[in-house]
Amino acid sequence: MGLxxxxxxxxxxxxxxxxxxxxxxxxxxxxxxxPATWLSIAAVVVSFIAAIQLFSSQLADPHQLMLSxxxxxxxxxxxxxxxxxxxxxxxxxxxxxLTTVAMCVQVFSLGYMADEPAPARGRYYGYHSLFVFGxxxxxxxxxxxxxxxxxxxxxxxxxxxxxxxYQKQSAARAAIKAFWVTKFADIGxxxxxxxxxxxxxxxxxxxxxPPAWAAPITLLMFLGVMGKSAQFPLHIWLPNAxxxxxxxxxxxxxxxxxxxxxxxxxxxxxxxAQSPTTLTAMAWIGGFTALFAAIVAVVQTDxxxxxxxxxxxxxGYMICALGAGSVMGGFFHLxxxxxxxxxxxLGAGSVxxAVHSNExxxxxxxxxxxxxxSAVFIIAALALAGVPGFxxxxxxxxxxxxxxxxxxxxxxxxxxxxAFLTAFYIGRVVFLAFFGKSSKHAEHAHEGGMAMAxxxxxxxxGSVGAGWFxxxxxxxxxxxxxxxxxxxxxxxxxxxxxxxxxAWWQYGRATRSEAFDFLAPIGELARSGAVDxxxxxxxxxxxxxxxxxxxxxxRYVVDGVINFSGWLTIMAGRRLKRFQTGNVQxxxxxxxxxxxxxxxxxxxx
Amino acid sequence: MMATHPYLLLAAALFSVGIYxxxxxxxxxxxxxxxELMANxxxxxxxxFSRAQGTALGQVFMLFSIGITVAEVVVGLALVILxxxxxxxxxxxxxxxxxx
Amino acid sequence: xxSQIGFGVIAVCLLLSALFVVGSKNLVHAVxxxxxxxxxTAVLFVTMRAPFVAGIQVLLYAGGVITLMLFGVxxxxxxxxxxxxxxxxPRRRVPAAIAGAGMFILxxxxxxxxxxxxxxxxxxxxxxxxxxxxxxxxxxxFEVLSVLLLAAMIGAIVVARRRDHGFDHxxxxxxxxxxx
Numbered sequence: 001m002g003l004x005x006x007x008x009x010x011x012x013x014x015x016x017x018x019x020x021x022x023x024x025x026x027x028x029x030x031x032x033x034x035p036a037t038w039l040s041i042a043a044v045v046v047s048f049i050a051a052i053q054l055f056s057s058q059l060a061d062p063h064q065l066m067l068s069x070x071x072x073x074x075x076x077x078x079x080x081x082x083x084x085x086x087x088x089x090x091x092x093x094x095x096x097x098l099t100t101v102a103m104c105v106q107v108f109s110l111g112y113m114a115d116e117p118a119p120a121r122g123r124y125y126g127y128h129s130l131f132v133f134g135x136x137x138x139x140x141x142x143x144x145x146x147x148x149x150x151x152x153x154x155x156x157x158x159x160x161x162x163x164x165x166y167q168k169q170s171a172a173r174a175a176i177k178a179f180w181v182t183k184f185a186d187i188g189x190x191x192x193x194x195x196x197x198x199x200x201x202x203x204x205x206x207x208x209x210p211p212a213w214a215a216p217i218t219l220l221m222f223l224g225v226m227g228k229s230a231q232f233p234l235h236i237w238l239p240n241a242x243x244x245x246x247x248x249x250x251x252x253x254x255x256x257x258x259x260x261x262x263x264x265x266x267x268x269x270x271x272x273a274q275s276p277t278t279l280t281a282m283a284w285i286g287g288f289t290a291l292f293a294a295i296v297a298v299v300q301t302d303x304x305x306x307x308x309x310x311x312x313x314x315x316g317y318m319i320c321a322l323g324a325g326s327v328m329g330g331f332f333h334l335x336x337x338x339x340x341x342x343x344x345x346l347g348a349g350s351v352x353x354a355v356h357s358n359e360x361x362x363x364x365x366x367x368x369x370x371x372x373x374s375a376v377f378i379i380a381a382l383a384l385a386g387v388p389g390f391x392x393x394x395x396x397x398x399x400x401x402x403x404x405x406x407x408x409x410x411x412x413x414x415x416x417x418x419a420f421l422t423a424f425y426i427g428r429v430v431f432l433a434f435f436g437k438s439s440k441h442a443e444h445a446h447e448g449g450m451a452m453a454x455x456x457x458x459x460x461x462g463s464v465g466a467g468w469f470x471x472x473x474x475x476x477x478x479x480x481x482x483x484x485x486x487x488x489x490x491x492x493x494x495x496x497x498x499x500x501x502x503a504w505w506q507y508g509r510a511t512r513s514e515a516f517d518f519l520a521p522i523g524e525l526a527r528s529g530a531v532d533x534x535x536x537x538x539x540x541x542x543x544x545x546x547x548x549x550x551x552x553x554x555r556y557v558v559d560g561v562i563n564f565s566g567w568l569t570i571m572a573g574r575r576l577k578r579f580q581t582g583n584v585q586x587x588x589x590x591x592x593x594x595x596x597x598x599x600x601x602x603x604x605x
Numbered sequence: 606m607m608a609t610h611p612y613l614l615l616a617a618a619l620f621s622v623g624i625y626x627x628x629x630x631x632x633x634x635x636x637x638x639x640x641e642l643m644a645n646x647x648x649x650x651x652x653x654f655s656r657a658q659g660t661a662l663g664q665v666f667m668l669f670s671i672g673i674t675v676a677e678v679v680v681g682l683a684l685v686i687l688x689x690x691x692x693x694x695x696x697x698x699x700x701x702x703x704x705x
Numbered sequence: 706x707x708s709q710i711g712f713g714v715i716a717v718c719l720l721l722s723a724l725f726v727v728g729s730k731n732l733v734h735a736v737x738x739x740x741x742x743x744x745x746t747a748v749l750f751v752t753m754r755a756p757f758v759a760g761i762q763v764l765l766y767a768g769g770v771i772t773l774m775l776f777g778v779x780x781x782x783x784x785x786x787x788x789x790x791x792x793x794x795p796r797r798r799v800p801a802a803i804a805g806a807g808m809f810i811l812x813x814x815x816x817x818x819x820x821x822x823x824x825x826x827x828x829x830x831x832x833x834x835x836x837x838x839x840x841x842x843x844x845x846x847f848e849v850l851s852v853l854l855l856a857a858m859i860g861a862i863v864v865a866r867r868r869d870h871g872f873d874h875x876x877x878x879x880x881x882x883x884x885x
Contacts (some may be wrong), residue, residue, distance in 0.1 A: 354644060436875060484878055564686075580703070580704055581701060581704050582700075582701025582702060582704030583697065583698065583701050583704075583705045584697055584700075585627070585628050585629075585697060585797065588628060589800060589801075589804060590629060590805045591629055592628075592807075592808065595805075596804070596807045596808060599815075600807075600809050600811060602816075603811065603814055603815060604814075607708075607823055608821045608822065608823050609821060609822045610816055610821050611712060611716075611822075612733055612749075612753070612772040613812075613816055614812070614813065614816060615716050615719065615720075617808075617809055617812035617813065617816070618720055619719065619720065619723055619742075619807065620808065620809075620812070621808045621838075622720070622723040622724060622726075622727055622805065623723070623727075623803035623810075624801070624804055624805040625727055625801045625802055625804070625805040626726065626727030626793075626801075626827040627799045628793055628800065628801035628804055628805075629727070629793035629798050630727070630791075630793050631792065631793065631794045632732060632781075632791045633781075634731060634732060634774065634777045634781060635735060635790075635791055635793075636827055637774070637777065638726060638732075638735055638736060638774060640735070641728055641739060641743075641766075641770060641774070642723055642726060642727070642739070642742065645742065645746055645766070645824065645838060648746070648758075649749065649750075651747060652750055652753055652755050652758055653753065655755070655821040656754065656755065657823070658755050658822075660834075661834040661835045661837075661838050662838065663756055664757065664758050664835055665835055665839065665843055667758055668761060668835070669843075670760065671761060671762070671765050671848060671849055672850045672853070672854060673850070673853065674770070675765060675770060675854070675857075676773075676853050676854050676856075677857075678770055678773055678774070678818060679773070679857045679858060679861045680857050680860055680861050680864070682773060682774075682777040682861070682885065683774070683860070683861035683862075683864045683865040684864060684865075685777060685781060686777070686780060686781065686865055687865055688717045688802070688866045689781040689849050691782070694781075695781045697772055697804075698781070698794060699773035
């Protein structure tokens, strides 16, 4: 169709917003459930089509850039901030990823959430549409200010969706935890944006920062990234976020919302590139998170928790790549990860729906009963493990090479070990869930239906295909990419296969070996929630003490001054009122005395 | 005497005696009487100045002063009578309900 | 010389009677001493060659005001055969004396710093001059004074009237049947 790029972009953005508003306002529509469902899905399909259109036109003409903004915040010296849409090689692919995964997830939810009461479903889809809009704003933002608006919007919808089962206390608390931790991180982002504006007078990212400020500003912004993309130590909210419905975990907490942090770094790369300190910090934190999260993932019993820690770990890879200066590496892995991780979650959702439990112990032998699910899950697992041919292999390879080239040996080693562990833990999940003997829960498992099957197939195609299209993606990004066979890549693949093999050896066979039992204490430690305890102590000892100190100061010093003046007035009044004796002669005496004094002063000076 | 000062000094003395009376008398009528003394002192002053300047103005003022003093005594006595009626005495020491 | 002695006698008389005015325990005595003071003042005025004001002084002050004072004293003398005290308050005497003395010192100092003005005793001020001044130059003040006196009179009556037989207790009948 011959619509302009701007029109497509606005369609992509505003139809979900419209759906969200209608669902929010028209209460009968929402209460009936089904109308809201179809409205939301229709909106996201429109967005998807728009994204396809934009992507194909971008493919044809890679350096096309469209920037359409309005004056938004006026100030004394001209416009302070603009608002609008920026379409370029970074925002369009991300928009496509967003709409594809969102569409898949919403269709999947038709089947997954079918047992929910109608009003709850209406609410669910309302939140989904709002999320698509918010993430769209973030993706298409032309400056940091608008990006931040989208950032906060998706944070809100994340809270709403994590706490979807709000009657469940653990879910409500998880939602608050997510919000609290990301809000804490957002302090850094806000400060960074404010400082950006203060030092450069505008909110865009194509500016030169004053050298002294480059590191502080970018580090502060990275703090926000750490919260949003669940890097250590601010990753603690992501495992708890699994309390939300599984499709939500797939969309928000695997593919898109947590991706916002990495996306921001990609977007604002001109800023981050100006601070080698921040880049180094990113590489180290990313590398550490990748390894740490992978270790913790190995010992989880809840299938969603494995995937949650896996997400942390994979984002560590992306951050590390960006820290090594490879925008292509980070962004490519972001794209491929979106597909296979979302698919992993949807597959897990299919399994959970079938066995009515999250625990791996309750699964087993599902390969026979749920052929489609197991097939797509295995495809996604192979992609995650970095097996050659699947999407993850290409992007992970690029990441490793970039880190290696930069000479960051310790992060590189961490990433390599994490690659091994990644393959191991996902292999464990696959073998425990789909092979072996069925547990009692799993005996009546069956596939979910068309609504759940089709999206999984689409994502499976993406998990394979996204890798092969690396070079065309690169063209779209406006970057260079060519695939080579390198020792690093081969080494990583080998580690991956080794990991899968070890997982089979440990979990795939009928008997479990005792060889690795000496590692059990590490498992206990990993499950203990030490990081959470650390934050809790910090909060109690640090923040609360500080708060009570400030409270004391406010009560006794600030209020004290006021109270003192009040007390002074009352005391003065009490003393002074004794002058009013009620005796006329005293008053006359006062007058005369006063007159005498005044006259004397006049006479004798 | 041929000069003003003795008269003025006399008037000042009379005024001071009047002040003493106003401030030390307990009976309200006593206070009014002492006020009369003060007014009288003022009159002496006025007449002295009138004679010093050779015009009638001071004496005219003195007549006004008498008139005003009379009015003041009238109203004052009315109030004293009111006070007597409500409190059965006219001692100003005890009429101090408006104290702070 | 004679005039000085005369002045001295009158002055002494004046001040002594004033002291008795403020010092008497008996209020009637005080009023009578006041009469003496006022009459001495009138004599003083005569020596100052101001006969008109001397006459007015006797008429109004020594006549009218003394009468008023006496009435006041008599009407507030006793209640249920208990005499009301008229003494000066002992604890107020010292502060009062100080105030009075302070005032006098002030005046004396001020006087000592101003040059003396001679009295032009030979120039007579006719009664006619005074009256002319009243009716031409100061006529407004004259009229205002008369209004003031009227207001004082009415005010005093209103303030001090007895309430029990006053008009506010009269009931005006409303209907024919209520009238007697």
